[in-house]
Amino acid sequence: MRTTTRRRRLAAALATVAATAVVTLASPVPSYADDTDTSSDSQVSQQQYQDLNDVVQKYHPLGVYTADDGSLTMVALPADTPPADESQLDSEFPAGMNNVRGYISQFTQDDLDKLVNTVLAKQWNADAANYAVGVSYDAKQDEVQVNTDAPDSVTQSLLDAYPDKIEVEQTRFEQTAYRFDDTNPYSGGMAITNSSTGGGCTAGVAIQNVWTQQRSMLTAGHCGRDGDNFVNRHTDNGWGAFVGKMRGVIPSLDAAELRGSNYRGRIWTGGSTYSQSAKDVQSAQPVYPGLQVCVSGSVSLNHCGHPVTNSNYSYNWNTGTWIDGGNGFTFDQGGTATATGWRPGAVTQPGDSGGPIYTQDGTAHIAGIHSARFWNPRGCGCWTMIGSKIGPILQAKGADLVHGYDH
Template identity: 30%
Template sequence: MGVTVRALEPLDATGRPTSGLPFGLSQGVIGVIGTASTGYKVVVDTQVLNEKKVRAALSKNVPAAGKQMVGVERSCRSAKAIADAWNTVGARAWSDDANRTTFAADLDPASENIVVEYDQASTSPESVEGLRGLTGVQVTAGGLERTSRLSDTPKGGHWGGARISSSSKNCSAGFSVVRRSDGKRGSVTAGHCGGVGTEWKSGSNFYGTTSVRTNYPDYDQSLLTGSSYGPRIWTDGPGDSASKRTVTGGADPGVGAVICQSGSFSTSLCGLTVRSTSAKYCDVDGCTTYVIRATRGGQIAIMGGDSGGPVYSRPSSTTATIRGITFAGAGCTSSRCTTLYAERYASITGHLGVRALTG
């Protein structure tokens, strides 16, 4: 559907509409509503856009099997009114301190409003009053801030895939967990990253302390506790279309499955094919057994410092199913490796007595 909407208007070299408006709005497309199970409707302002133009674009860009699931619906508000509201929000002139207001805005095609969420901790009453006075704008209070996997904040709970550093080593956080014994939250990472008592930071933020690491190297996994942990993983990078994903479950992958990994040095890498779930990795420390071996067609699959990061699959555009955590690589040149080894989800949860924290 996104291809259909983008085909209706001119885009710049980076793929952004030259109008500065949400995709399709300059041509009269308000947006797309629906789901794959219920079908989709393209909401259009028929005073601006000839319906035949939309149907022609749909015919060209939607596969034949999906055409019966797509329809066209006339909007209640005009594209011009919605564009005016969008531009008014973007002009940041609704109060004297609007330029200091942290907010996020998007066009909701269902309500045909511009939905604005502002950071209530740093937004003045004057700015809130100004926002609420705008026509065609739906305003909600929230908490917003720019974050990074390199300095993962505990606000709202640390995420998996963050870079974590001890006094001697850089690694990656795996995913947040709940202990079955007491219901308390924690996070996991590779066991070789540090023994019990190792303290971890992400940038300037305290991430946790290694509280459990047993039977290393038979198991290359450990539990971190002592901070706040949330149900998301960082997935920004070249391999994934989403910069973050909400964890909705976990399970071992099957042989032949295509997965992703999110390490703090390589960031997200996808298109890895699972070759085995019973591989063995041995070095001077000993052997780690019954682990995932995955490759990426000769391309880089893992880098030094990625150890502990989550291995996942993508059940939807915003969610992740945890498959394991990385701990080693092979085919390596300058710490860039073409084969990935990872502990399986069932091994981690069974050995450490945890389950993935889901959102």
């Protein structure tokens, strides 16, 4: 009985507002309007919206819907709202806001909270956990709006369990901050482009000078020259925000700093393009043969299970940078034994230079930054990758790592 009454009230409210808004919708105010009076109910000031919010919050609404053009505002009150409160609310709407209507919802606040939590728990279908879900209350339709990339075969069980209470809208979720669209303060593992040369590399890890406290981001020294500017690289190879200017190149460690922005003690660790996975930096990781390391590059992305094969490696690639004094280390592809044979692990690619090499235990322990790779037919018969140790870099820079707990 309550639901029927609620539906009637909602329909009546929508009909009433539609009647008052019809002229506005058919005759929008032109941007070039002269001094002719063209005011309409859809032209609502920010102050009126603020006044409306102050009023409705006293009645603990489940939600408020406002059309983009201001032609309709719906205020949904909980199902257990006393009728007198509903009438009182109607009388308190700000002057001039003739397009606002309130109604009693089919939900109490507890009902709504439980339903939202049920949707988010993703227990309503065996495959629900494999998909993303967003949920909100729609005050215009008095329903819970579920946004998901799950197919109909998965969401139908949810609709069956809550008829007339849930509306499912299929969509695609895209994260806003990840290695190809990072935000300041920047994280290691970010995709970067040298805007002076167009070459792509990867941000390594943030460090902080022990004397000045100035922060910078490491990358491979061969990625540019002193003074080159670097920007975030998007998935389409387009240029994003300024990340830093290359300074302090150490040719003998194939390392350099990017300075001029803010940097944080975190590295991107996602194994897919749009992954938002990241780990806080905890400490430096000593390198020794047999140590299993991960590497996070902007081309091959994140991959792990690489055994260190030499912890004192030097090389000169004739690129203007090199690693001497045994301050490098090598690590192989690794792989997995399967029933059909050996499946080699992933390997870094051009553009991964500078990326963090690390071990993990919930946080990241930095072993170094990626420098190069070479084909190793006599050893593993696979690609061997080369890193520059973090210890000698920090010593040369007079710096410490920026940790995840540093602010």
